[in-house]
Amino acid sequence: MTKYKIATLPGDGIGPEVMTTAVSILEVLAESRGDIAFEFTELPVGDELKARTGIAMPQGTVEAIRESDAALFAAVGETAKEVILPLRQELELYANVRPTKVYPNVPSLKEGVDIVMVRENTEGLYKMVGHRGPDWGVNLRIITRQASERIARFAFEYAVRNGRSKVTSVHKNNVLDLTCGVFLEACRGVAESYPGIGYQEMIVDACAMKLILSPEQFDVLVTTNMFGDILSDEAAAIVGGLGMAPSGNIGEKNGIFEPVHGSAPDIAGKGIANPIAMILSASMMLEWLGETELSKTIETAVIEVLEEAETLTPDLGGSATTEQVAAAIEKKI
Numbered sequence: 001m002t003k004y005k006i007a008t009l010p011g012d013g014i015g016p017e018v019m020t021t022a023v024s025i026l027e028v029l030a031e032s033r034g035d036i037a038f039e040f041t042e043l044p045v046g047d048e049l050k051a052r053t054g055i056a057m058p059q060g061t062v063e064a065i066r067e068s069d070a071a072l073f074a075a076v077g078e079t080a081k082e083v084i085l086p087l088r089q090e091l092e093l094y095a096n097v098r099p100t101k102v103y104p105n106v107p108s109l110k111e112g113v114d115i116v117m118v119r120e121n122t123e124g125l126y127k128m129v130g131h132r133g134p135d136w137g138v139n140l141r142i143i144t145r146q147a148s149e150r151i152a153r154f155a156f157e158y159a160v161r162n163g164r165s166k167v168t169s170v171h172k173n174n175v176l177d178l179t180c181g182v183f184l185e186a187c188r189g190v191a192e193s194y195p196g197i198g199y200q201e202m203i204v205d206a207c208a209m210k211l212i213l214s215p216e217q218f219d220v221l222v223t224t225n226m227f228g229d230i231l232s233d234e235a236a237a238i239v240g241g242l243g244m245a246p247s248g249n250i251g252e253k254n255g256i257f258e259p260v261h262g263s264a265p266d267i268a269g270k271g272i273a274n275p276i277a278m279i280l281s282a283s284m285m286l287e288w289l290g291e292t293e294l295s296k297t298i299e300t301a302v303i304e305v306l307e308e309a310e311t312l313t314p315d316l317g318g319s320a321t322t323e324q325v326a327a328a329i330e331k332k333i
């Protein structure tokens with residue numbers, strides 16, 4: 001019997017609503033298999049916790065994740081800066097992997113899109129180094145060769161492992177040459193050791209446009225922290241919105257898997273959040289744990305439910321609840 005210790009961080013708003021579905025699906029999966037088990041440890045974080053206790057992320061949260069085999073994070077609200085950013089940095093979860101894939105019957109802009117965004121997750125503008133004066137502010141954009149090489153290598157290794165053919169490095173070297181220069185040099189160096197994978201470079205503003213006009217031309221994208229943050233939300237819109245966008249924060253030892261979306265206060269408490277982004281994040285977690293077959297089982301179940309198009313949440317044009325979608329996916333499993 002293989003046993004995995006999974007930390008869960010439901011957070012705020014729709015976070016707990018979608019986390020419940022992922023946990024339940026993993027339990028159904030374990031039951032149907034019989035030779036695998038999950039032990040869940042819930043870790044409270046977020047706005048609501050801060051309102052009650054004055055602190056958004058209790059001491060010991062990082063340690064608890066370190067001791068788990070993997071973690072699932074749903075979403076927090078205004079305290080994102082105090083929770084998910086420090087987690088990414090303290091646990092050195094340097095690669096933010098965001099697949100953008102068109103699934104059946106989703107309101108997508110284009111067919112045949114299957115992009116993976118690999119975003120550097122520890123530095124750049126999100127290092128939070130800067131100064132604030134009464135009428136001015138400075139945020140330093142910190143880019144190192146070490147982190148740039150590490151993320152470039154991750155992107156190429158990802159391409160090799162997943163049978164992908166091209167890596168596009170996204171930058172703004174025409175203006176931000178001090179920092180993007182370091183990033184591009186690192187990418188070019190790494191690209192040389194992968195002759196079997198195509199390599200190209202694209203300026204971020206042009207990339208933002210081409211993602212909408214011809215997303216099918218992209219395969220793996222690698223970029224710095226903030227560009228990746230913005231482009232991956234944009235990419236999510238191509239494939240049916242944030243309810244369909246999973247992600248992983250991956251380091252050498254730990255991984256936290258989370259939907260790209262936030263706490264969605266506009267729909268929280270209504271029971272209509274699309275749980276698929278969270279469920280596909282759980283599927284990514286299983287893949288990272290080496291449980292490829294289980295990971296595929298979840299994704300296939302999601303695809304079957306989407307193909308039937310009978311049980312969809314309002315963001316996908318349906319009228320089903322979060323729970324009904326999760327139940328339909330469980331039934332397929």
Ligand code: NAI
Pocket residue numbers: 014074075076077078079080084242243258260261262263264265266267272273274275277315
């Ligand atoms: P958001 O992702 O929460 O919502 C943006 C829009 O997408 C909303 O209209 C929402 O209803 C919709 N949406 C998001 N997830 C959905 C789902 N699963 N099903 C159906 N519709 C969904 O982003 P927003 O509104 O900019 O931020 C809300 C709060 O979330 C803020 O406090 C922000 O700081 C936080 N946030 C937290 C993140 C995290 O925990 N990693 C990431 C992004 C935002």
Ligand code: MG
Pocket residue numbers: 229230233260
């Ligand atoms: Mg974002």
